[in-house]
C-alpha cells in the first residue's frame with residue numbers, strides 16, 4: 001500500500017505539523033542578555049522562526065542598549081531589569097527600568113535575606129504598582145567562582161518563599177525559575193494555591209529527570225480534579241508551568257535544546273496540545289495584555 005496518498009498523506013502531513021504548533025507564539029520567560037548585540041541578532045532569528053517573544057534579562061549597565069533593541073523589535077523583546085534586591089539603588093533602578101518600558105524584573109538571585117523578607121517590601125510594592133512580572137531564581141544555584149567568598153545561600157531562595165510574596169501582592173505576577181530544583185513538590189503546591197505564581201522548569205531538572213519524565217505527573221497531580229481542597233483551574237495542572245530556556249553567556253543553542261526537553265516531558269506526561277500552547281506562550285501573552 002502506498003501510504004503517501006489520499007487520507008494517509010493528509011494524516012502524515014497533519015502529524016508532522018501538529019508537533020510544531022504549541023510553540024507558535026512562544027514566550028521565553030528566561031533569556032539572560034550577555035550584553036553583546038550579536039547575541040540579540042541570533043535571538044531575534046530564533047524568535048522570528050516561531051513568531052516568539054523573549055523576556056530579556058538585562059543588567060542595569062545594558063539598559064540603554066536593550067531599550068533601543070526593544071524599539072527595533074517590539075514584538076520580539078520584552079525587557080526585564082536584573083536588579084540586586086540588596087543594592088541600595090535597587091528601588092531607583094526599578095523606576096528607571098519601568099520608565100524605559102521594561103515590563104518585569106529579574107532574574108532575582110543571591111539575596112542576603114530570604115526572598116520574602118519584609119526588607120524587600122518597597123521593591124515588590126513598586127513592581128506590583130507598575131504591573132511588572134518578577135522572575136525569581138529558586139532552588140540550587142551554581143557556584144561560578146569557588147575561590148571567591150560569596151554570601152549566597154540556596155536556603156534564602158526556596159520556592160516556598162514565593163508563597164508569602166504572592167499572597168501579599170495579589171496583583172504581582174511571580175515566576176519561579178527552575179521549579180525550585182529539587183523542591184519540585186513544594187514549588188507545584190505553592191503554585192497550585194497562588195493564581196499569580198508560575199514556574200519555569202529550566203536548568204538541570206529536565207536533564208536530570210530525562211529517563212523519568214512521567215515523574216512530573218506526581219508533582220502536577222490535580223488535572224481535572226473537582227474538590228473543595230483544590231482551587232478551580234485550567235484542565236491541566238501543568239499550566240502552572242511557563243516556558244523558560246535560561247539561555248546565558250550567549251549560548252543560543254540552549255534555546256533549541258530546552259524546547260525539545262519541554263516538548264518531550266509534556267508529551268510523556270500526556271499534556272494536551274491546548275495546555276502545551278498555554279505553557280509555551282499563551283498564559284504569558286494573556287498576562288502581558290492584561291497588565292497593559
Ligand SMILES: [Zn+2]
Nearest residue numbers: 107137138177
Ligand atoms: Zn536561575
